[in-house]
Amino acid sequence: MRKILIIGIGAGDPDYMTVQAINALNRADVFFIPDKGDEKAGLRNQRLAICERYIKAKAPRFVTFRTPERAKDFTDYKANVADWHAAIEQSYKRMFAEELGEDQCGAFLVWGDPALYDSTLRIVENLLASGAIAFDYEIIPGISSIQALAAKHKISLNRIGESVLVTTGRKLAEKFPSDADSVVVLLDGDQTFASINDEDMEIYWGANIGAPEELLASGKLADVKDEIKALRVRLKRENGWVMDAYLLRKAKDG
Structure with missing residues (x-):
């Protein structure tokens, strides 16, 4: 039976690869590599560099596929994402049937950890449930940008006895959670942090963590928000892509 490996490759530094991931x-006999255009070629190249560094057992094939784009105009966010995932699922079905032999092993290389704000696992599960093609799959966890962010800033994500909420920029824009001591934010292309006006709020921010072009900033949000916005613009201009994460929390009393 076909086997699919969904491998967490860490937040950007090849040294984040676990022994299990290596x-x-x-x-794997075949690697499925997403192509998101020239602007994000760096993401594709980093995946290939990881393979070149660590693969010693065999000479696998690399199948590049164009990732369908999500509609930019929509009224229902979740329905829009569902349609996008359905289009990607059709790409997966075709590749598994045409590019992977009955007894071969295919693999996806997922940034960070496959269980955290990544669609690959969900799409693979839906394809298997559809019965369109038979295969088995396995998840290999990876070091997420959240873990790497905390390590780079030399902080603990949680304070003693307190909770940590992991959310997205979209959800943060709706309302800042009042019941979480620390809030980790991912997928914030709109830089929602810049709209928060709280003199006591601290931010620990990182972009392209682990990559050579990594940028970090921290401090009182009111003091560094403009700096972070400028760093983000520069990184996007110079590298074509930005993947950032940040932690927000109130400064300690005293």
């Missing part, structure tokens, strides 16, 4: 790389 072993998984060496099991």
Whole structure:
């Protein structure tokens, strides 16, 4: 039976690869590599560089596929994402049927951890449930940008006895959660942090964490928000892509 490996490759630094992930790389016959255009070629190249560094057991094939784009104009966000995932699922079905032999192992290389704000696992599960093609799959966890962010800033995500909320820029824009001590934000292309006006709020921010072009900033949000916005613009201009994460929380009393 076909086997699919969904491998977490960490937040950007090849040294974030776990032994389990490296072993998984060496099991795969075919790697499915998403192509998101020239602007994001760096993401594709980093995946290939990881394979070149760690694969020793065999000479696998690399199948590049164009990722369908999500509609930019919509009224229902979740329905829009569902349609987008359905289009990607059709790409997966075709690739598994045409590019992967009955007894071969295919692999996806997922930034960070496959279980955290990534669609690959969900799409693979839906394809398997549809019965359109038979396969088995396995998840290999990876070091997420959240873990790497905390390590880079030399902080703990939680304070003693307090909770941590992981959310998105879209959800943060609706309302800042009042019941979480620390809030980790991902997928914030709109830089929602800049709209928060709270003199006591601290931010620990990082972009392209682990990559050579990594940028970090921290401090009182009111003091560094403009700096972060400028750094983000520069990074996008120079590299074509930005993947950032940040932690927000109130400064300690005293």
